[in-house]
Every structure is written in C-alpha cells, then in structure tokens.
Amino acid sequence: MDTATVIARLDEARGADSRTRDRVCDEVAAEFLAAGTPPFIEVRSADLRTDPYLMCADRYWRGRFQEQPTARTALECARWMSDHVNDESWEAVAEQWALGNGFLNRDNLESPDQLAEVMGETGTGAAVERFAFFLTLFHAGKLRANFCFDELHAFLAYSPSSAAAGSLRGEPVFVALQSFAAFGSRTLTAAYASELLEQAWSAADRTRHTVDICLNGVAFAPPFAGQGELLRDYAEEAVEAHPGDHMFHARLAAGLHMCGRHDAALESIDTALALLAASATASLSVLQNQYLTKRDAIQEGRLRAERDAEQLHRWEQQAAANAQLERSLHTSSVRAVEVVAVFTAAIAFAVGSLQVTLTGKLPLSDRLWLLAAQGVGLAVFALLIVGGTWLITRSHHGQDKRTG
Structure with a gap:
C-alpha cells in the first residue's frame, strides 16, 4: 500500500462529515x-x-481480534502501539482497545497456562510493563x-501478566477492576470494595x-446496604462530567431504580x-x-x-376502620358495665326500702334515716363501680388515641 x-x-x-x-x-x-x-500510520x-x-x-x-481473539494477538497489538502511539495517548488507547x-x-x-506462555514471549526491556499491562x-x-468476579480478583492479584505490569498496577483503571471484582465477589466485603472504588474514583x-468500571461494579454487586444511593x-457525578455518554445515563437509571425513583429512572434510560x-x-x-431490558x-x-x-x-383504611370498631365495642362494654352497676344499686335500694317500709316496726323518722343511709350506701357502691371502670379503661383510651 502506498x-x-x-x-x-x-x-x-x-x-469530512462523520x-x-x-x-x-x-x-x-x-x-x-x-x-x-x-497500519504504518501514527496515532x-x-x-x-x-x-x-x-x-x-x-x-x-x-478485525484482527475478531479473527484471532487471543492473548498473542493482544501482544502483537501492544508491540504495534509501542511504535505507533505517542506516550500522551498510549494509556487511553490501551484501555479502549484492550477492554473493548x-x-x-x-x-x-x-487458560492461565496459555496466558503464561504468551507472557514468556514479551522479552525484556522498558516496554515489558506496558505489554503486560495491555x-x-x-x-x-x-x-x-x-461477570467472573472471583476469577478476576485472583487474576489481578496473582497472574504473571499482572505481576509483570509493575508500577502500572497502581493506575486507576487497574484499581477500578479490583473494585469491580470485589463488589461482585461472595467472599470479599462491600466495605473493602468501596475503599477500592473511592481510591480509583x-x-x-x-x-x-x-x-x-467503577459504576459497573456497584450496579452488578450482590445487594448490600446503601447500594442504590451509592x-x-x-x-450523577459521571453524567455531569460526561453528559453525552449513554452508558453513564444507563447507570444512573439503574441507581434511581434501586432508590425507587422510577419516573426519573425511566427518563434516564430513555436518554x-x-x-x-x-x-x-x-x-x-x-x-x-x-438498556431495553433495564427499561x-x-x-x-x-x-x-x-x-x-x-x-x-387500603390496608391503612381497613386498619383505621378496625380500630374504630374496636373503640366502639370497648366503649359499649364499659357503658354496659356502668348501666348494670346503677341498675343493680337501684334494685337493691328498692327491695331494701320495701322491707323497711312494709315490715319494719321502727318509728317513721328512724325508717327515713335508715332508707337514706341505705340509699347513700348503694349510690356510693354504684359510683365506685363506675369510677373503677373508668380508671381501668382510661389507659386503654389513651393508647387508642395515640395509635389512632
């Protein structure tokens, strides 16, 4: 080619146009x-x-990766990049191509053996770290x-290529991958994953x-306290920084959905x-x-x-109706007790007064005093019954008012 x-x-x-x-x-x-x-072009x-x-x-x-999606092709690509991509753009291009x-x-x-074999072909020199990183x-x-979370965690921690990446292991994208693996792992804690997330972010x-990657890890983690809010x-911060990025709007929709803000989530996923x-x-x-599945x-x-x-x-309405019915039944029972007490005292007074009036031999003044004393005693009895009932049921009335 010319x-x-x-x-x-x-x-x-x-x-030209796009x-x-x-x-x-x-x-x-x-x-x-x-x-x-x-390509012999410079990027x-x-x-x-x-x-x-x-x-x-x-x-x-x-196209090369589609033909041979292997680590050996990745190594060839990394070698090409070392000769054709300038240092200022190398890391961003490496992330786009390797992850994409x-x-x-x-x-x-x-398999790990296949990856280790390819790592043996990286040679020596200053570019080895970049090759291993890619x-x-x-x-x-x-x-x-x-979504092989535990496998990813082990690969980043112990694989020969990861170890050979050297100082590049501290790059934010590497830490973000560790956070992603930790969030999805069933053996690592959400607190540990959150620490890595904050470090990368x-x-x-x-x-x-x-x-x-940071948002991806939080979105697909097993449920934990505060996940939706996080x-x-x-x-929201990602969308503010990258308003034209569809992926971040989708992540925001997922977070809003977890928080129960469905209308806002629907707007975000449509965006x-x-x-x-x-x-x-x-x-x-x-x-x-x-995105359609999330929608x-x-x-x-x-x-x-x-x-x-x-x-x-409906449950609240039914509970209120039940409480009202309970209060009505309780009030009716109390009133019934009070009526019975008064009615009993009246009958006792009537029977006692008849006996004193019809069969007694005491003088009239003594009989009147006796009837008055009996009436007062029965009245006190009725008042004691009514008052006791009121005292017993007062606390129950107070609870009804507080819960009602």
Whole structure:
C-alpha cells in the first residue's frame, strides 16, 4: 500500500462529515487487513470520534481480534502501539482497545497456562510493563464481561501478566477492576470494595473507562446496604462530567431504580437509548438489548410500586376502620358495665326500702334515716363501680388515641 495515498485519504477524512470519515476509515482498515500488513500510520490522540488515524487503526485491530481473539494477538497489538502511539495517548488507547476487544471477544477465554506462555514471549526491556499491562486488561475485559468476579480478583492479584505490569498496577483503571471484582465477589466485603472504588474514583488522572468500571461494579454487586444511593450519587457525578455518554445515563437509571425513583429512572434510560442510537459503538445491539431490558424492569417496578401504594392505602383504611370498631365495642362494654352497676344499686335500694317500709316496726323518722343511709350506701357502691371502670379503661383510651 502506498504510504502517501493512505495519509492523504486519512487527512481528507479528518475534515469530512462523520459518515464519510467512518467509511474512509473502514475502507483503509480493510485494505490493511487484506494485505496482511499492520497500519504504518501514527496515532497522536485517543479521540475515536474525530481522529481518522486512530479510527483506522482501531478498526484494523478490531478485525484482527475478531479473527484471532487471543492473548498473542493482544501482544502483537501492544508491540504495534509501542511504535505507533505517542506516550500522551498510549494509556487511553490501551484501555479502549484492550477492554473493548476483551468485551467483544468475551466468549474466548484462555487458560492461565496459555496466558503464561504468551507472557514468556514479551522479552525484556522498558516496554515489558506496558505489554503486560495491555495483556492484563485484555483478559480482565473478558472476565469482567462474563461477570467472573472471583476469577478476576485472583487474576489481578496473582497472574504473571499482572505481576509483570509493575508500577502500572497502581493506575486507576487497574484499581477500578479490583473494585469491580470485589463488589461482585461472595467472599470479599462491600466495605473493602468501596475503599477500592473511592481510591480509583478520586484519582486525578482517572479515565472514562475507570469511571465506567467503577459504576459497573456497584450496579452488578450482590445487594448490600446503601447500594442504590451509592450508585445514584456516583452516576450523577459521571453524567455531569460526561453528559453525552449513554452508558453513564444507563447507570444512573439503574441507581434511581434501586432508590425507587422510577419516573426519573425511566427518563434516564430513555436518554441512554437516544444517545446510544446516535453513537457509532461496535456493540450497539448488545447494549441496546441491555438498556431495553433495564427499561422494562423500571416500568415493571413503577407499576409494582403503584400497586403497592394502593394496597397500602387500603390496608391503612381497613386498619383505621378496625380500630374504630374496636373503640366502639370497648366503649359499649364499659357503658354496659356502668348501666348494670346503677341498675343493680337501684334494685337493691328498692327491695331494701320495701322491707323497711312494709315490715319494719321502727318509728317513721328512724325508717327515713335508715332508707337514706341505705340509699347513700348503694349510690356510693354504684359510683365506685363506675369510677373503677373508668380508671381501668382510661389507659386503654389513651393508647387508642395515640395509635389512632
């Protein structure tokens, strides 16, 4: 392939519209693939939307990974990057290609022995750390896409490629992957995962992929206290920093859904779908299905919340009616006791007064005093019964008023 012609076509594509630029980059990449020759172009940015040089190289290596989705292809790609990608853009491009192609080729997991064999081919020198870092991200991308949390944790902690990455193990994206593995693990705690999350999130040089992995870990972790609020808060910050990123709007929708804010979640997932449709991502159909599934879940949760609220209202109304009925029955019982006490005292007074009046031999004045004393005694008896009943039931009335 003629170098000058390729450069001229890519330079011309830089000023063209997005559709033309995509077409030119696809054509040039296909020509490199057909010739079996890696691109001889230089990549000086990490902008996959407007830089035709990066776009062309990206399509070429995507095709290579589709043909052979192996760690050996990843090593070839890493070697090419060391010669053709400038230092300022290297890490961002490495994250895009390693994690992205790992996701696209997640069905082709390799064994630890295969990975160790490829690591033996990295050679020596200053570039070995970068080669190992790229290989680690590529395989980690596969494990992450398959939600192999414990396997990912072990791979990042103990694999030869991870160990050979050296100082690059402290990069935010690496820590974010550790956080993702910890959040999904059944053996590691959410507190430990949250510490790693905060470490990666607060890094001054965190990248877009770091943010994505952090949110991904919280979203797919087994349920833990405060999960929805944590995801919502971090996703809101991500959306504010990257308002045009469909993935972050989708994560925000998931967090709002967990918090029971279904209307806001529905708005966020619809925004994610609209932004996704306008993007040129290679995994559009996969992500679209994920977003539509989440949208269905949000709508189902919204309907369930409405039904639950209606049922709760009915229960509250029924509980209030039951409490009112209980108070009515209790009041009726108390009144009945009081009436019986008064009626009993009246009968006793009537019977006693008849005996004194009809059969007594005492003088009239003595009989009147006797009747008065008997009446007062029975009246006191009735008052004691009524008063005792009131004292006994007063505390019960107070509880009814406080709970009612």
